[in-house]
Amino acid sequence: MTFEPTNHGKSMTASSPVSYLGEDTPAKVFRQRCKSWADMPALRYKQRGLWQSTTWGQYYGHARATGLAMQAVGLERGQVVCVLAENRPEWLYVDMGAQCMGLIGNGVYPTSSASQLQHILVDSGTRILFVENQEQLDKAMEVRSQCPQLQRIVVMDREGLRGFTDEAVEFFDDFLARGHALSQTQHNLFEASIDLTHGNALAFLVYTSGTTGAPKGAMIMNSNLVFQLSLATDYLDVKQGDKSVSFLPLCHIAERMSSVYNPLAVGLIVHFPENAGTVFNDMREVAPHLVFAPPRFWEKMYSQIDLFMRDAIAPARWAYKRTRAMGAAHVEAQLQGQASGRAPTFLQAAMKWLVMRNIRVFLGLQNVKSALTGAAPVPPDLIRWYLGCGIELREAFGMTETTGFCTATPKGALRLGWAGIKAAGTEIKIGQDNEVLVRGPNVFGGYWNMPEKNLESLDEEGWLHTGDCGEINADGYLAIRDRIKDILITSGGKNITPSHIESLLKFSPYITDAVVIGDGRKYLTCLVMIDQEHVARFAQEKQVPYTDFGSLTRAPEVIALIHSEIERINPQLARVEQLKSFKIIAEQLTAEDEELTPTMKLKRKVIAKKYASIIESMYTS
Numbered sequence: 001m002t003f004e005p006t007n008h009g010k011s012m013t014a015s016s017p018v019s020y021l022g023e024d025t026p027a028k029v030f031r032q033r034c035k036s037w038a039d040m041p042a043l044r045y046k047q048r049g050l051w052q053s054t055t056w057g058q059y060y061g062h063a064r065a066t067g068l069a070m071q072a073v074g075l076e077r078g079q080v081v082c083v084l085a086e087n088r089p090e091w092l093y094v095d096m097g098a099q100c101m102g103l104i105g106n107g108v109y110p111t112s113s114a115s116q117l118q119h120i121l122v123d124s125g126t127r128i129l130f131v132e133n134q135e136q137l138d139k140a141m142e143v144r145s146q147c148p149q150l151q152r153i154v155v156m157d158r159e160g161l162r163g164f165t166d167e168a169v170e171f172f173d174d175f176l177a178r179g180h181a182l183s184q185t186q187h188n189l190f191e192a193s194i195d196l197t198h199g200n201a202l203a204f205l206v207y208t209s210g211t212t213g214a215p216k217g218a219m220i221m222n223s224n225l226v227f228q229l230s231l232a233t234d235y236l237d238v239k240q241g242d243k244s245v246s247f248l249p250l251c252h253i254a255e256r257m258s259s260v261y262n263p264l265a266v267g268l269i270v271h272f273p274e275n276a277g278t279v280f281n282d283m284r285e286v287a288p289h290l291v292f293a294p295p296r297f298w299e300k301m302y303s304q305i306d307l308f309m310r311d312a313i314a315p316a317r318w319a320y321k322r323t324r325a326m327g328a329a330h331v332e333a334q335l336q337g338q339a340s341g342r343a344p345t346f347l348q349a350a351m352k353w354l355v356m357r358n359i360r361v362f363l364g365l366q367n368v369k370s371a372l373t374g375a376a377p378v379p380p381d382l383i384r385w386y387l388g389c390g391i392e393l394r395e396a397f398g399m400t401e402t403t404g405f406c407t408a409t410p411k412g413a414l415r416l417g418w419a420g421i422k423a424a425g426t427e428i429k430i431g432q433d434n435e436v437l438v439r440g441p442n443v444f445g446g447y448w449n450m451p452e453k454n455l456e457s458l459d460e461e462g463w464l465h466t467g468d469c470g471e472i473n474a475d476g477y478l479a480i481r482d483r484i485k486d487i488l489i490t491s492g493g494k495n496i497t498p499s500h501i502e503s504l505l506k507f508s509p510y511i512t513d514a515v516v517i518g519d520g521r522k523y524l525t526c527l528v529m530i531d532q533e534h535v536a537r538f539a540q541e542k543q544v545p546y547t548d549f550g551s552l553t554r555a556p557e558v559i560a561l562i563h564s565e566i567e568r569i570n571p572q573l574a575r576v577e578q579l580k581s582f583k584i585i586a587e588q589l590t591a592e593d594e595e596l597t598p599t600m601k602l603k604r605k606v607i608a609k610k611y612a613s614i615i616e617s618m619y620t621s
Helices: 026-036 056-072 089-100 114-124 134-146 172-196 222-235 253-266 276-286 295-311 314-336 346-363 380-388 451-457 498-506 532-541 549-554 556-572 604-610 612-620
Strands: 041-047 050-055 080-084 104-107 126-131 152-155 169-171 202-207 217-221 243-245 269-272 290-292 370-373 393-399 404-408 427-430 435-439 464-472 478-483 511-517 524-530 579-584
Touching (some): 026 056, 026 089, 026 222, 026 253, 041 056, 041 089, 056 089, 056 172, 080 089, 080 134, 089 104, 089 202, 089 253, 104 114, 114 134, 114 217, 126 134, 134 152, 152 172, 202 222, 202 253, 217 222, 222 404, 243 253, 243 276, 243 290, 253 269, 253 290, 276 295, 276 346, 295 314, 295 370, 295 380, 295 498, 295 532, 314 380, 380 393, 427 464, 451 464, 478 498, 498 511, 498 524, 498 556, 511 604, 524 532, 524 556, 532 549, 532 556, 549 556, 556 579, 579 612, 604 612
Parallel strands (some): 041 269, 080 104, 080 126, 126 152, 290 370, 370 393, 524 579
Antiparallel strands (some): 041 050, 202 217, 393 404, 427 435, 464 478, 511 524
């Protein structure tokens, strides 16, 4: 069976066929690229500390073997295949193998609990589940009796499972070997399956991260993906053979586009980190040409330099401070689109080149051609800092329902607080309550098994109601001010967009995250999550005694430190936006915690409920 777009056919793909390289599905583009680039490297991964390469030809062979093996165990076109794993080549073999066979791919965040996994497996009707290791297998075994359509589990890593047997569980190496054997006689079946798939068919599901209720399965159509492939070079300044690092969750639309589909357009070599804890070291080794990451990642990179400079020798600290001061005027001129005035002396230019190049090398960013960020507000000073280092960090806007990219900042045209101009072939307008509306071939096919949600998100004219509050300026730049549901209205009737305030706070190296409170209140307060590494270093330098993270958050000196950071940003805000009080949350939050989504977004309602007594204390004391 196949699925069609739910209710935006009149302005979408049904009446306006989309193609790329003359093909109407990413599976057909994949086949064409793998033949043209057969001997060129496509994927790299670490094995025993050494980088190993997979060519485009081998990539195609593994995807074909995986696809044929899935069909051999009884899967039929239109059925769902799911992956529960960290980023690794096998993820892509399953994803592309499934699409080539007319199956529907899906991914689950590796941090998901067993109950969250169960919801997605049951809701999607998953028939076969690929898991990474013993830890993920345990989750699947715990819930498989509640997943009646689940037929088989395939495990990628054997470690810790020696001697394990189960008639419904097998290992990926055996699964792949069986597929390669089938390829000897059934390769024509694989080719015919690719040809049978059409542009208006469902390619894969992406389950939203669940900031409001249970995750929903967004249906991404082949036509959505092909349209995005056709736009890749509009905002990516890279070429064939350039490098990227795949470290955001592959089940998220942004990383899926970055690591699976953009390489089909431009020939990127995708590198997979050894594990989640080695990303920054792997960045230094790979020195990628393209990096897309949310602001939290770029803030962490900046914080590394801040920590490093604290321990640097005095001449290095002086050179860094002096170089930043010299470059400040040039940065502001760039942001204003103006000439920077008097040219630097040879000595000044040489010092800037040496200092800033060393910083880029330290971060692994010396080769970056395209640096992109999105998914959350970006602190303006973070953009300034990277620009001072010679890296143009460009903002973009997109969401699962727009198949990723929707707007992006053109190269050389940064505007602080603005997420760029619309993609070619799409429409954007501001609707009621300043809601951003999007229409075009990138808009998804609706939510899986949720027709009532489709009516809420997609209107009869094909406009996607994003739920974001924004504005468009005279030059066509889009600004996202906040989620409409997150806007605060004080007791005095003032509308406040908390994300702007929070982004300023998060630029502080001592603050990992913050939640502004004030809906229906006389004034604003906030809950603060401190950065353990930086605050612990501060405590060490100031000889502040503490025993654990909780005691660190309660130390008077740490409270005074955070107070000083808030007082630093308050003058940048309108009086009604200024924070009158704050409390530090005495626990570290991770993606496994209920307060955060897997993409590390705060669930405001959960935060407000869990810390209700702390919040009340800021208004009664």
